[in-house]
Amino acid sequence: MRGQNIALIAVVIALIIVAVVFMLWKKEGSSPMPESLVTTFHDDPRVSRAFTWYTDTTKSASVVQLVPAVGKVNFGGPNVITITGASSVIDEGKGVKRGVHKVNVTGLTPGTAYTYRVGSGEPEEWSEPAQFTTEGEEEAAFSFINVTDSQGTTEADFKLWGATLARAFALFPQAQFIVHNGDFTEEPTDETAWEQLFTQSRSWVTSIPLMPVTGNHDEVDGNAERFVSHFHVPNNGAGGSIPGTSYSFNYGSAHIVVLNTESNLKGQIEWLRNDLALTDKPWKIVAMHRGAYGGSMYKKLDKWVEIFDEQEVDLVLQGHNHEYSRSYPLRDGRITGDGNSPVRNHAGTMYVVTNTAGTKFNEKKEDLFYHKVHLQNEKQMFAGITIDGDTLTYEAYDVDGQKVDAFVIEH
Ligand SMILES: [Fe+2]
Incomplete structure (x- = not known):
């Protein structure tokens, strides 16, 4: 009997040691696999x-x-x-x-x-x-995808984001990159969510560059450490901004500027003006999380909008609102076109929010003067943006492949 007890105690001790070693191994992490x-x-x-x-x-x-x-x-x-x-x-x-x-x-x-x-x-x-x-030496025509607010927690949430990209690349198989307008995950320190984000989009984002914008769920209280750790973006951003949260890049005839609406708003003004003034690319596109018109940040972003007007930015991609909206062409706070015929001769800047590529839909907000199209269809959405010489065509679709909106800008 005594011998049996000793054997039992020995087994229990051995199991405890195995459990502790396993827990330490889990904690330290040993897998070298990417x-x-x-x-x-x-x-x-x-x-x-x-x-x-x-x-x-x-x-x-x-x-x-x-x-x-x-x-x-x-x-x-x-x-x-x-x-x-x-x-x-x-x-x-x-x-x-x-x-x-x-x-x-x-x-x-x-x-x-x-x-x-x-x-x-x-x-x-x-x-x-x-x-x-790699980009061709002379790419006269190309497309890219715009999505926003994948903002998930669970695998099921991020399957919606994967389905959105699947539809986007079924309709725009030649798209050369993706601009994501921020709020990648609900909680930026939730690494399981980031793993799901990349797992559910693996077929695309290991081949097609995913260019990130910082959202309020990516930078919280001035901390964007986890967000910036996941992307190796251009190192040419505004002084005073967290590196990796503001930058610009060129593709074909387009110059794309990514702004950070979450911090250092004033510090990005002169950088933005210089960045846009120095480009020789004919198409100027800005991507930022919170909207320039309406919303809680509107007044704070006035100086940015002045520069969009002065530098004749063609298109501003936005997120945050979890609804679909598209403005009339705007210049100096005024509507400069009917929103149906093409925007010509830099007459105005177009502002869009492509709903969400995730699970959370907001109730449609109040219609404001600048809204040409404003709706909540409770469907994940994306836009395919095609630049072909002097013409930019913007087409917004839902996840089922239904076209929701489109417009054209001509230079
Ligand atoms: Fe969001």
Whole structure:
């Protein structure tokens, strides 16, 4: 009997030791496998491409391998390019630390398809291969996708975001990048939500750059650490802004400026003016989370709107309201067109909110003077924006593929 008791105690102790070791292992994180992989533009899209991913371990290197080919490629062959980038550690609280990996690949050839993988550089520690294509030397026509407020918590929430992108790329298979207008997750420190965001969009965002805008659910009380850790965006933003929350980039004939409505509003004024004044691109597009007209931020954003008017910005992409809205063309606070015929000769700037790519729909707000189209259809939505020479065509769809709105701007 005594011997049995001793044996039982020994088994219990062994189980406790196994449980403690497992918990410590979980906490420290040991997997070197890439998670939450996403591609962005960091430099010139014709010759470079950036990648960001997380690992459970904080100890692995950040390596990208590319081959200028598609199909079955050989990463051990002579034409493989190997680039090592930066690794850092993010503290998720409660003793959990994870590795953050950012690599910007430069020296690529314009208009070329590449197959790549990311990992630690060790065998068996690579992502699945994925493909991307650099911007062509002269892209006279191209499309991109605009979505906003995926803002989820659960897997089911982010399946809606995945379905929205699936429809967007079914209708715009050649779209070259995605602009997401902010509020990626409900709670920015909820890493499970970020994992779901990237898992449900993996088929697209490992190939097509996802260019992020900072929302009020991405930067909270001046902290955007988790949000900026997930994207390797251009490093050309406003002084005083959290790096990674304001920046601009070019694609084809478009110059796209991303502003941060959550902090340093005044500090972005001169940067915005200079950034827009210096571009030689004919199409000027701004992306920001909170709306310029109406809403609680309206007065604070007046100076930005003055610059949109002065620099003849064509289109302002917005989020935050979780409803669909599209303005008349506006200049100096006045309506400058009927909203049906094309906007010509820089007559006004168009302001849009493409509802939400997530689960939360707001009741439609009060109609204001600037609204040309204003509705709540309780459907996830996106816009496909096509620039072809002197014509910009904006088309908003719901997740079922129903066209909700469209307009044209001509230069
Ligand atoms: Fe939101």
